[in-house]
């Protein structure tokens with residue numbers, strides 16, 4: 001999405017990019033991160049910001065990025081370091097903490113910048129059962145960071161707490177990755193219910209079947225009345241690459257998962273790489 005904005009220093013109207021917000025959601029292990037990795041590979045864009053909200057931090061691995069080696073902290077680790085530093089120096093207060101962390105994220109301490117994409121990971125829970133602080137901070141930083149990218153893609157953890165807590169701002173495209181279990185299909189209603197309850201808006205609600213669907217179970221998705229984009233075919237190479245820690249950006253072009261995601265993106269109106 002582009003908006004015109006007045007550039008006061010130059011006294012003229014300039015063109016500014018405002019990121020399109022894309023979210024991949026679904027139950028645990030359905031293939032959300034795999035979808036995000038292949039989305040990143042095939043969408044025709046050179047400025048994608050990826051936000052990994054899952055504490056398992058698998059997205060970086062799938063993209064062949066070693067955040068530690070790149071000298072990048074997760075948001076939770078950076079927050080922890082600030083808290084420890086504040087304790088040492090005797091400083092307290094929430095406001096300076098969030099300001100400081102926001103500054104660190106934007107400054108690059110937590111932000112990996114590659115060629116086509118940039119990546120931030122929320123990281124592990126700070127204290128057992130709660131990573132509210134890191135959530136809050138990432139929530140406040142997303143809209144600001146989004147201004148620098150054409151697409152902002154959020155890889156969600158299992159469950160809908162992030163929707164509940166409204167970490168993601170209003171969404172353009174919400175991709176729901178489903179498996180054929182009954183619970184997963186109930187998930188469709190649940191997402192809509194939660195989103196409505198907390199007033200999250202989305203422009204498009206897209207269903208994607210995962211590799212466990214077959215022709216027969218796929219019929220259900222066609223009959224939901226929602227926009228069904230197709231399924232991601234089973235691909236042994238995805239498993240093998242994940243096990244070996246190989247980047248999914250190197251999957252063969254004609255691998256079943258690559259071809260499926262490309263088709264799905266095109267159906268959703270995205271321009272893809274040839």
Ligand SMILES: Nc1ncnc2c1ncn2[C@@H]1O[C@H](COP(=O)(O)OP(=O)(O)O)[C@@H](O)[C@H]1O
Nearest residue numbers: 029030031032033034211233234235238239242
């Ligand atoms: N198209 C596919 N074919 C075969 N295995 C897949 C496919 N997509 C994902 N997987 C496997 O399923 C597991 C979960 O995938 P992942 O993308 O990490 O799910 P999530 O992010 O939803 O937890 C991984 O072991 C991955 O290798």
Ligand SMILES: [Mg+2]
Nearest residue numbers: 032033054058
């Ligand atoms: Mg994941």
